Amino acid sequence: DADVTQTPRNRITKTGKRIMLECSQTKGHDRMYWYRQDPGLGLRLIYYSFDVKDINKGEISDGYSVSRQAQAKFSLSLESAIPNQTALYFCATSGVNRLSGNEQFFGPGTRLTVL
Amino acid sequence: DAKTTQPPSMDCAEGRAANLPCNHSTISGNEYVYWYRQIHSQGPQYIIHGLKNNETNEMASLIITEDRKSSTLILPHATLRDTAVYYCIVRVNNAGNMLTFGGGTRLMVKP
Numbered sequence: 548d549a550d551v552t553q554t555p556r557n558r559i560t561k562t563g564k565r566i567m568l569e570c571s572q573t574k575g576h577d578r579m580y581w582y583r584q585d586p587g588l589g590l591r592l593i594y595y596s597f598d599v600k601d602i603n604k605g606e607i608s609d610g611y612s613v614s615r616q617a618q619a620k621f622s623l624s625l626e627s628a629i630p631n632q633t634a635l636y637f638c639a640t641s642g643v644n645r646l647s648g649n650e651q652f653f654g655p656g657t658r659l660t661v662l
Numbered sequence: 663d664a665k666t667t668q669p670p671s672m673d674c675a676e677g678r679a680a681n682l683p684c685n686h687s688t689i690s691g692n693e694y695v696y697w698y699r700q701i702h703s704q705g706p707q708y709i710i711h712g713l714k715n716n717e718t719n720e721m722a723s724l725i726i727t728e729d730r731k732s733s734t735l736i737l738p739h740a741t742l743r744d745t746a747v748y749y750c751i752v753r754v755n756n757a758g759n760m761l762t763f764g765g766g767t768r769l770m771v772k773p
Binding site (some may be wrong): 637 | 703
């Protein structure tokens with residue numbers, strides 16, 4: 548979805564390096580999420596944020612940190628990358644709608660390889 | 663959120679209806695059924711959701727059994743571009759919007 552962008556799209560890094568993945572959205576949504584996907588598996592939630600001052604850990608937050616710089620921006624950092632963090636990373640956003648569903652809109656993904 | 667069970671894979675002939683089942687026998691009264699799909703490593707895409715009534719939109723139809731313990735996603739005229747992994751997710755609406763993805767069903771649409 549072009550309304551949710553992720554940079555970089557592909558990244559190869561070495562063990563121990565710090566790396567930041569960035570996500571931007573133009574949908575005006577308050578809620579943003581970071582997921583990772585390993586080959587053949589479903590997505591797992593790393594962190595989520597319901598507004599600029601709200602950050603919450605997801606299912607697999609160890610080894611990751613996030614920053615919500617603005618409503619439209621949510622960054623994921625790996626402070627010291629390790630090989631088992633090699634995965635496909637997705638950012639997602641959602642709005643709030645009491646009457647209908649709160650579907651999430653996903654970015655195109657970042658393929659991260661840690662050597 | 664209630665757990666879901668889906669077949670790991672299915673085939674469908676192009677132009678035919680694809681019927682993807684999902685079991686959610688422990689669903690609670692306030693939990694919705696959502697369907698997403700993921701086309702070859704792209705970001706997942708929302709398809710449809712429902713509570714207890716059948717739903718239809720431009721992409722698909724969702725049939726939920728009366729006891730709500732199972733549902734079926736129907737793609738009425740499958741095309742090759744519908745080849746994807748389809749995820750059935752059961753969750754409370756507005757519960758933080760968090761989605762729990764299982765293994766999904768890998769649908770292969772064949773010419």
